Amino acid sequence: xxxxxxxxxxxxxxxxxxxxxxxxxxxxxxxxxxxxxxxxxxxxxxxxxxxxxxxxxxxxxxxxxxxxxxxxxxxxxxxxxxxxxxxxxxxxxxxxxxxxxxxxxxxxxxxxxxxxxxxxxxxxxxxxxxxxxxxxxxxxxxxxxxxxxxxxxxxxxxxxxxxxxxxxxxxxxxxxxxxxxxxxxxxxxxxxxxxxxxxxxxxxxxxxxxxxxxxxxxxxxxxxxxxxxxxxxxxxxxxxxxxxxxxxxxxxxxxxxxxxxxxxxxxxxxxxxxxxxxxxxxxxxxxxxxxxxxxxxxxxxxxxxxxxxxxxxxxxxxxxxxxxxxxxxxxxxxxxxxxxxxxxxxxxxxxxxxxxxxxxxxxxxxxxxxxxxxxxxxxxxxxxxxxxxxxxxxxxxxxxxxxxxxxxxxxxxxxxxxxxxxxxxxxxxxxxxxxxxxxxxxxxxxxxxxxxxxxxxxxxxxxxxxxxxx
Amino acid sequence: xxxxxxxxxxxxxxxxxxxxxxxxxxxxxxxxxxxxxxxxxxxxxxxxxxxxxxxxxxx
Numbered sequence: 001x002x003x004x005x006x007x008x009x010x011x012x013x014x015x016x017x018x019x020x021x022x023x024x025x026x027x028x029x030x031x032x033x034x035x036x037x038x039x040x041x042x043x044x045x046x047x048x049x050x051x052x053x054x055x056x057x058x059x060x061x062x063x064x065x066x067x068x069x070x071x072x073x074x075x076x077x078x079x080x081x082x083x084x085x086x087x088x089x090x091x092x093x094x095x096x097x098x099x100x101x102x103x104x105x106x107x108x109x110x111x112x113x114x115x116x117x118x119x120x121x122x123x124x125x126x127x128x129x130x131x132x133x134x135x136x137x138x139x140x141x142x143x144x145x146x147x148x149x150x151x152x153x154x155x156x157x158x159x160x161x162x163x164x165x166x167x168x169x170x171x172x173x174x175x176x177x178x179x180x181x182x183x184x185x186x187x188x189x190x191x192x193x194x195x196x197x198x199x200x201x202x203x204x205x206x207x208x209x210x211x212x213x214x215x216x217x218x219x220x221x222x223x224x225x226x227x228x229x230x231x232x233x234x235x236x237x238x239x240x241x242x243x244x245x246x247x248x249x250x251x252x253x254x255x256x257x258x259x260x261x262x263x264x265x266x267x268x269x270x271x272x273x274x275x276x277x278x279x280x281x282x283x284x285x286x287x288x289x290x291x292x293x294x295x296x297x298x299x300x301x302x303x304x305x306x307x308x309x310x311x312x313x314x315x316x317x318x319x320x321x322x323x324x325x326x327x328x329x330x331x332x333x334x335x336x337x338x339x340x341x342x343x344x345x346x347x348x349x350x351x352x353x354x355x356x357x358x359x360x361x362x363x364x365x366x367x368x369x370x371x372x373x374x375x376x377x378x379x380x381x382x383x384x385x386x387x388x389x390x391x392x393x394x395x396x397x398x399x400x401x402x403x404x405x406x407x408x409x410x411x412x413x414x415x416x417x418x419x420x421x422x423x424x425x426x427x428x429x430x431x432x433x434x435x436x437x438x439x440x441x442x443x444x445x446x447x448x449x450x451x452x453x454x455x456x457x458x459x460x461x462x463x464x465x466x467x468x469x470x
Numbered sequence: 471x472x473x474x475x476x477x478x479x480x481x482x483x484x485x486x487x488x489x490x491x492x493x494x495x496x497x498x499x500x501x502x503x504x505x506x507x508x509x510x511x512x513x514x515x516x517x518x519x520x521x522x523x524x525x526x527x528x529x
Contacts, residue, residue, distance in 0.1 A: 303512060309505035320483075328484060331491075340494045344502075346483035347476075347495065352506065358514045394494075398501025 008033040009168035010461055013225040014252070016171060017075040020067065027067075027078030030171075031060035031122055034080045038124065038169050041464065044150060046142040047164035049085050050093050050126040056080065059122040066120075075228050075252065077120030082170040084161050085126040086133060086207035087216070089113050096207045097129040097138035097157075100326055100333035110205025111237045112174060112216055119232040124170050127160030131338045132323065133176060133209045136392055139335045143389065146188060147462035148428055152386040155188035157181040161219045162189040166462055172220040172229055176206065178213045178315050180381075180406030183418040186219055187381035187431025190420045190460060192448070193219045194226045197438045198413035199244040201230075202237035208322055210315035211242075213410045222458050223419065223449040227251035230441060246439055254442055257450040260293030264447070265374035269304040270405045275384035281422035281430040282380045288454055289378070294447075299370050299377060303359060307404035310356040310363075311411055312397065313348045320345030337394045360411045367412045371437040376447055379405050381431035385424035405433065415441045419448045420457035427463075471499040 004011050004019060008030055011019070019025035035053050042048050063078040083089060086096050088106040095101045109117065117123065131139035135156050138144075144159035146152040147167040154163045158175030162185025165173050175182040177195040186193025194217045201216045208214060218229035231252065236245040266286060271279065290296055301307070320327070320342055327334065327342045334342070370377065383403055396402075409416040414435050421432035432451070436444040452458050476495060480487060487495070 306505050306509040306512070309502060309509050312502070313509075324483070328486070336494070339491065340498055343483075343485060343487065343491065343495055344498050346485055347479040347499075349479075352510065355510055355512070355514070359509065359512065362514055395497055395501055398498045400501060400504045 007168070009037045010221070011171070012222045013076065013079050013171045013220065013228055014222065016079060017077065017228070020078045021072060027060045027063045027122065028057070030078065031056055031080045031124070034124055034170055041167055041169060044145065044464070045147055045163050045167055046128055046144045047160040047167065047169050048082065048125045049095065049097070049128045049138070049141055049160065052092055052123055052125040056122050056124050063120055063122060073120035076116065076232055078122065079120065079171050080122045080124045081116060081172045082124045082127050082161070082164055083113060083174050084158050084176055085129050086176060087113055087174060088205035089123060089126065092123070092126060094126065096133070097131045098334060098338070099140045100330050102140060106205070108205065111202035111239060112206065112233045115233050127158070127164055127173060129159060130157035131335050133157040133178065133181060133207065134338045134341055135397060136337045136394065137335070139338070145389070146386055147464040148190065149426070150464070151388055152428060153188065153389050153392065155185035155386060158185050158219065162186055162191060162193070165189070165191045165219050165221060167464055168461065172218055172225050174216055174233070175219045177215045177217060177410065178210050179311050179410055182217050182219060183381050183406050183416065183431065183433060186418040188386040188429060190429035190457065190462070191219060191221055192223055192226045192417060192419050192458070193217065194230060194417040194441070195409065195415060196230060196234065196441055197415045199242050200415070200439070200441070201233050202240040202243050204237055204239035210318040212318065213311065213315050215410070223445055223452050224252055224255060226417070227255055227445050244439070249442055251442060251445055255449050256446050257453050259289070259447050259450045262294040262376065262447060263374040264289050264294045264296045265299030265370060265377045266296060267377050267379035268298045268300050270379040270383070270403060273383055273401060273403065274380060275424070277424040278380050278382070278384055278430050282432065285421050285432045285451070286378065288451060292450055292454060297374065299374060301363065301370070301408060302366050303363070304404060304408070306359065307363065307408050307411060308402045310359045311404060311407035313352050313356040314360065316341055316345030317348050317353050340394055341397065363408065364412045367414060368437070375436065375443055377435045379433045381406065381418040381433040385426070385428040385430055409435045413438055415444055417444055417448055419452060422457065471496065471503070
C-alpha cells in the first residue's frame with residue numbers, strides 16, 4: 001500500500017492520480033478533504049465565490065464507482081479542481097465577479113469545463129476573480145486574500161484560482177490571462193501558472209475580455225500537474241475558430257529535466273525597475289540554470305517601453321466593444337476599477353488601436369528573431385513581491401513606468417509560465433517567468449520542471465492554518 | 471488631454487459620465503500620456519496590421 005507524501009489537500013495531481021489508479025486513494029475522501037478545507041479556510045481567503053459541495057460529492061462517488069467497475073479515464077480521474085468564475089458551468093452560477101451578472105447561471109459547460117470533466121475531474125466550485133477580469137477586487141462579495149500573508153494581495157485577475165491552489169483548497173484550477181492574469185497570481189502565491197499558446201485552448205463558453213489576447217490555462221502546485229491539465233484542455237474546438245488543430249502532445253509523459261545545452265535568453269528590459277528581493281531571486285535562478293548546463297545570454301525586445309500601452313489599448317478597446325452597452329446602461333452595477341478602464345477602452349481612437357496592432361505585429365517578428373537565437377526567454381514574472389491590499393491603487397495600470405513583462409507574450413501569442421523562484425525578506429513569494437515560441441509548451445515545461453526539481457520551492461506551502469478560520 | 475477633447479471623445483463613445491467619473495478619466499489619460507505619445511510617434515515602416523492577429527495555424 002502506497003502512502004501519500006503530503007497531507008491529502010497538498011498532494012499533487014500527479015501523485016493523487018497514481019494513488020487513485022492503484023486503489024489507494026478514494027476520490028470521495030479526497031473531495032471531502034478539500035470541501036472540509038474550503039469550509040475552514042474560505043471565510044478568511046475568499047478564494048471560492050461558489051462552492052459546489054453536494055454536486056462535487058456526487059461526482060466523486062460516480063468517479064469512484066467507475067473505477068470500481070474497472071473503467072479508468074486517465075490521470076485526472078477523480079481529481080477535484082475549481083474554475084475561475086468566468087468559465088461557464090452548467091447549472092452553477094457564473095458571475096464574472098460582477099454585480100450585473102450575479103444571478104447568471106448558464107445551461108451548458110464551457111469547452112474547457114466539459115473537457116476536464118470528461119477526463120474525470122470533479123468541479124468543487126467557482127473561484128473569485130477581479131471584476132470582469134480586470135484588476136483588483138471582485139465587483140461584489142469579499143476580496144480574496146493571499147494565504148502567505150492575508151494583508152497582501154493575491155494577484156489578479158485569477159485571484160481565487162491562485163490562492164485556492166496555494167492553500168490546498170483544490171488540486172488545480174483554471175485561470176485566464178489577457179496581460180498576466182494567470183502568471184501574476186501564480187507568482188504571488190508560490191504556484192505554477194501556465195498561459196498556453198494563443199489557440200491551444202478553446203475559449204468557447206468563457207467571458208471574453210479581449211478576443212485577441214485572452215488565454216485560458218492551468219494553475220497548479222507542480223509542473224507535472226500543469227502538464228497533465230494542459231493535455232486535457234488543449235485541442236481544436238469547432239466552437240472556437242481561433243483554436244489550433246495542432247496535435248496535442250502528452251506533455252506529462254514527455255517531461256524531462258535534462259536542460260544541458262538549452263539556450264536561455266535573459267530579458268534585460270525587465271531588470272531595470274525590480275525590487276531588490278526580486279532581482280536577487282532572479283539572479284539566483286539564472287545561476288541555477290547555468291549550473292544545470294543551460295547557456296545563458298541577454299536578449300532585448302525593441303520598443304519594450306510602449307508594449308504595456310499597446311496591450312492596454314488593444315484589450316481595453318476590445319473590452320469596451322463587449323461591455324460598452326453595460327457601461328452605458330448599468331454603470332451602477334459595475335465597480336470603480338472596471339469603469340475606469342472600461343470607459344478608457346471607449347475613448348482610445350481607431351488610430352491608436354491600429355498603431356498598437358502594428359506594434360504588436362512588429363513585436364511578433366522581433367520575438368521570432370529572438371527565438372532563432374534562444375530556446376527560452378527568462379524574466380521575473382512581476383517586478384516586486386505581492387503588495388499590501390490596502391495599498392491598492394485603482395490607477396495602477398496607468399502608471400507611466402508599468403512594465404510589460406507578462407503582456408509582451410500575450411501580444412506575441414507565445415506560451416509563458418510562472419514557476420516558484422523564492423521569497424522576499426518578508427516571506428512573500430516571487431515568481432520566475434519562462435516563455436517559448438508558439439506551440440513550444442514542452443520546452444517550457446521541461447525547463448521549468450528541471451528548475452523545480454533542483455530548487456524544490458514548490459514544496460513550501462503557506463503558513464495559514466485551518467484553525468485560523470475554524 | 472483637455473476638457474473639450476475629453477467631451478468630444480465621451481460624446482463619440484456615447485458615454486454620459488458623472489463629474490467624478492470624468493476626473494477618473496483625466497487621471498487615467500494623464501498616466502497613459504507619456505507611453506501613448508511615444509507609441510504614436512513610432513515609425514513602424516509600413517508594417518501590415520493584417521499580420522498582427524493570426525491563428526497559429528488554420529484548422
